[in-house]
Amino acid sequence: MTAVDGPPVTGQEPERPIGFGRMKRKEDPRFVRGRGRYVDDVQLPGMLHGAVLRSPFAHARILSVDTSAAEAHPKVRAVVTGETLAGLGLAWMPTLSMDTQAVLATDKVRFQGQEVAFVVAEDHYAARDAIELIDVEYEPLDPVVNARHALDPEAPVIRDDLEGRTDNHVFDWEAGDGAATEAVFARADVVVRQTMLYPRVHPAPLETCGAVADMDPVDGKLTLYSTTQAPHAHRTLYAMVAGIPEHKIRVVAPDIGGGFGNKVGIYPGYVCAVVGSILTGRPVKWMEDRSENLMSTSFARDYHMTGEIAATRDGRILGVRVDVLADHGAFNSTAQPTKYPAGFFHIFTGSYDIEAAHCRVTGVYTNKAPGGVAYACSFRVTEAVYLIERMLDCLADELGADPAELRMRNLLRPEQFPYRNKTGWTYDSGDYPACLRKALDMAGYEELRKEQSERRARGELMGIGLSFFTETVGAGPRRHMDILGLGMADGCELRVHPTGKAVVRLSVQTQGQGHETTFAQIVAEELGIPPEDVDVVHGDTDQTPFGLGTYGSRSTPVSGAAAAVVARKVRDKARIIAGAMLEASPDDLEWTKGRWSVRGDPSVTRTIQEIALAAHGSLELPEGVEGHLEATTVYNPPEMTYPFGAYVCVVDVDPGTGSVKVRRFVAVDDCGTRINPMIIEGQVHGGLADGVGMALMEIIGFDEDGNCLSGSFMDYLLPTALEVPAWELGHTVTPSPHHPFGAKGIGESATVGSPPAVVNAVLDAIGVRHADMPLTPGRVWQALQGGEVEA
Ligand code: MCN
Ligand code: CUN
Numbered sequence: 001m002t003a004v005d006g007p008p009v010t011g012q013e014p015e016r017p018i019g020f021g022r023m024k025r026k027e028d029p030r031f032v033r034g035r036g037r038y039v040d041d042v043q044l045p046g047m048l049h050g051a052v053l054r055s056p057f058a059h060a061r062i063l064s065v066d067t068s069a070a071e072a073h074p075k076v077r078a079v080v081t082g083e084t085l086a087g088l089g090l091a092w093m094p095t096l097s098m099d100t101q102a103v104l105a106t107d108k109v110r111f112q113g114q115e116v117a118f119v120v121a122e123d124h125y126a127a128r129d130a131i132e133l134i135d136v137e138y139e140p141l142d143p144v145v146n147a148r149h150a151l152d153p154e155a156p157v158i159r160d161d162l163e164g165r166t167d168n169h170v171f172d173w174e175a176g177d178g179a180a181t182e183a184v185f186a187r188a189d190v191v192v193r194q195t196m197l198y199p200r201v202h203p204a205p206l207e208t209c210g211a212v213a214d215m216d217p218v219d220g221k222l223t224l225y226s227t228t229q230a231p232h233a234h235r236t237l238y239a240m241v242a243g244i245p246e247h248k249i250r251v252v253a254p255d256i257g258g259g260f261g262n263k264v265g266i267y268p269g270y271v272c273a274v275v276g277s278i279l280t281g282r283p284v285k286w287m288e289d290r291s292e293n294l295m296s297t298s299f300a301r302d303y304h305m306t307g308e309i310a311a312t313r314d315g316r317i318l319g320v321r322v323d324v325l326a327d328h329g330a331f332n333s334t335a336q337p338t339k340y341p342a343g344f345f346h347i348f349t350g351s352y353d354i355e356a357a358h359c360r361v362t363g364v365y366t367n368k369a370p371g372g373v374a375y376a377c378s379f380r381v382t383e384a385v386y387l388i389e390r391m392l393d394c395l396a397d398e399l400g401a402d403p404a405e406l407r408m409r410n411l412l413r414p415e416q417f418p419y420r421n422k423t424g425w426t427y428d429s430g431d432y433p434a435c436l437r438k439a440l441d442m443a444g445y446e447e448l449r450k451e452q453s454e455r456r457a458r459g460e461l462m463g464i465g466l467s468f469f470t471e472t473v474g475a476g477p478r479r480h481m482d483i484l485g486l487g488m489a490d491g492c493e494l495r496v497h498p499t500g501k502a503v504v505r506l507s508v509q510t511q512g513q514g515h516e517t518t519f520a521q522i523v524a525e526e527l528g529i530p531p532e533d534v535d536v537v538h539g540d541t542d543q544t545p546f547g548l549g550t551y552g553s554r555s556t557p558v559s560g561a562a563a564a565v566v567a568r569k570v571r572d573k574a575r576i577i578a579g580a581m582l583e584a585s586p587d588d589l590e591w592t593k594g595r596w597s598v599r600g601d602p603s604v605t606r607t608i609q610e611i612a613l614a615a616h617g618s619l620e621l622p623e624g625v626e627g628h629l630e631a632t633t634v635y636n637p638p639e640m641t642y643p644f645g646a647y648v649c650v651v652d653v654d655p656g657t658g659s660v661k662v663r664r665f666v667a668v669d670d671c672g673t674r675i676n677p678m679i680i681e682g683q684v685h686g687g688l689a690d691g692v693g694m695a696l697m698e699i700i701g702f703d704e705d706g707n708c709l710s711g712s713f714m715d716y717l718l719p720t721a722l723e724v725p726a727w728e729l730g731h732t733v734t735p736s737p738h739h740p741f742g743a744k745g746i747g748e749s750a751t752v753g754s755p756p757a758v759v760n761a762v763l764d765a766i767g768v769r770h771a772d773m774p775l776t777p778g779r780v781w782q783a784l785q786g787g788e789v790e791a
Pocket of ligand 1: 205257258259260261374375376377378511512513514515518519550551552553554555556557671672673674675676677679680683686743744745746747748
């Protein structure tokens with residue numbers, strides 16, 4: 001990182017803070033020594049290995065499945081087919097979006113890579129060999145590949161398993177005020193319309209998905225080690241589907257090698273591992289490979305959007321209207337709050353003060369892998385931000401206006417917060433103009449524009465792209481948000497041991513975000529004990545309180561708040577105990593970090609460590625006060641939090657080859673109160689790289705038969721250090737007014753905010769109004785030749 005953000009280690013943010021600050025990650029000593037323990041590291045005595053047979057066709061009827069040769073393989077212990085599962089009532093499972101999904105196909109296969117059979121063998125290689133011995137007879141059917149034709153009357157019906165189904169329609173959803181929007185469009189001087197695709201991309205965590213299922217035939221307890229971002233929610237779903245009582249299921253998420261939303265849903269492989277363990281009476285491990293992960297697990301985006309923006313001639317935005325066709329693949333297994341079929345796309349009005357807005361989203365089935373919400377998306381905020389930030393540049397192009405001035409002119413003003421947007425959601429806090437100003441200053445915007453025109457005069461293609469985004473993260477509150485009826489609130493427990501060391505137990509689950517550090521810092525900040533003295537326990541349903549897990553950047557807004565609340569409860573109890581120790585009224589005590597002292601006489605004082613020991617000792621406590629020092633809470637957030645940011649991207653385009661070099665990237669983020677600036681910077685760096693990847697390289701593509709063309713990292717290109725610049729980070733701090741310590745989420749901000757900045761920069765360089773991502777050299781070159789460029 002360039003040192004624009006101040007010196008990284010010294011200065012106001014000490015390396016070993018008592019609370020918030022730039023502290024090195026507690027989890028890293030085990031990771032850098034190769035001592036992380038991932039699902040694939042789990043080895044249990046007598047463990048067997050599973051492998052999944054997958055469909056080669058995107059759409060085909062299954063005529064027969066012959067497993068006899070596989071069963072005869074000397075190392076095979078079980079072969080499971082759709083038929084086997086149907087006998088157990090497990091051939092279909094509910095999805096997180098109230099749809100159903102085949103665990104193993106019985107009637108038809110509906111996407112290439114769909115699960116057809118599961119083999120359990122003595123070792124991984126035998127299991128892989130044996131799936132090749134299964135003979136499946138298919139009758140190929142016409143596939144639906146292009147979402148734009150999914151609702152054609154002659155389109156084949158993909159979900160004929162659903163009662164009375166005669167088309168591929170999933171849902172219709174709308175937000176905003178159609179009539180009011182119509183009215184502002186009618187009186188606008190300028191209306192710009194643009195169709196764009198946010199292509200299908202994939203979270204591609206380095207660790208693929210997998211599980212080790214261990215059903216103990218003696219006590220009937222199922223232990224499932226699995227790659228999950230939501231251990232408690234998964235446990236409840238397994239209990240509901242399999243009929244095993246919750247207290248007989250233990251879900252363990254050990255170290256997770258990246259999730260990015262890929263590990264929110266429940267995959268057929270997990271269920272097959274459980275069935276395999278029940279059938280064999282032995283533990284069964286299933287780990288998918290890279291191609292399986294890319295072809296069959298939760299994709300992201302695939303939103304076909306048509307946006308319209310209405311404005312006055314002098315650049316005042318009046319309204320925005322959007323029509324979306326959402327490709328959900330073969331099963332609607334989108335992982336998001338159940339009441340919101342289009343996620344939080346309602347934030348498509350972005351960061352601007354507009355009069356009216358309306359959007360309509362239609363979901364359709366296609367013969368592609370299921371999923372939809374993943375890849376650091378804030379539940380479709382990614383698509384919403386891309387839409388509005390592209391529309392702003394299209395409008396600037398139409399008006400001949402400067403994109404920075406046009407944004408500055410229309411941004412919400414600080415005095416408008418809390419701001420109720422045109423789809424009914426209340427933004428908690430922000431100073432948008434200050435954030436944009438800072439980003440423009442850091443970038444040296446005026447000079448960049450000068451440089452650009454000088455280069456243009458020499459025939460060089462330099463582009464400057466902006467984006468300004470607002471996110472909505474931290475779902476619940478539970479009255480609005482649930483997943484399959486499970487309200488989005490999270491528990492937290494804190495216990496301070498007699499020696500003053502503490503353990504905090506969380507319901508959320510880190511996949512690399514550094515929770516073991518930042519949650520210790522939250523408790524440290526509130527209790528005034530060193531974060532090294534706080535152990536963070538998570539990822540084991542037998543050890544932690546119930547809660548909905550980590551996604552939608554909700555850990556800090558929800559569980560982070562819970563950790564602060566629980567620490568404050570402990571602090572309050574410590575005050576009573578300190579009062580008893582000092583023979584003073586608790587009301588006469590005052591708090592300074594780490595101790596309660598008699599008001600006006602700081603020498604009469606007790607530290608949290610002394611209080612903890614007394615709480616476990618023989619000290620006479622006041623009537624009604626129990627011994628020990630601990631507390632629990634369930635935090636139900638009153639509102640979402642609304643992080644925001646301003647990004648400036650500078651690119652150079654080679655006119656001969658169309659290849660794009662991202663020369664500079666300035667990112668100014670505001671996530672409210674900052675717990676650990678180093679971790680925040682890491683989150684932003686990762687998200688910016690994601691954005692460059694999506695804008696320039698990544699796409700899950702299909703041919704007309706529905707064959708997935710992106711089943712390896714040779715075809716699905718991820719950005720490396722070579723494709724990204726040295727990020728230049730800045731920040732502003734606008735605390736959330738309703739969060740206990742003012743924090744908002746940051747985990748997805750940069751992934752959400754950066755793609756439009758990169759795309760806007762490339763299009764600015766080549767002087768084209770729109771071209772769809774990914775802006776590969778071929779596409780840029782084509783656009784330079786004046787060709788139509790659609791994904
Ligand atoms: N943080 C902070 N100060 C704040 C806000 C956050 O110091 N004001 C810290 C948090 O304490 C936490 C990290 O930043 O350590 C991210 O916090 P938060 O924004 O609450 O996000 P979550 O912890 O809920 O993480 C989820 C988010 C999502 S949804 C995706 S997708 C994503 C992301 O995190 N997946 C990731 N970042 C990832 N980073 C890694 N390494 N791996 C993934 O799979
Ligand atoms: Cu949308 S990806 Mo994250 O919410 O796990």
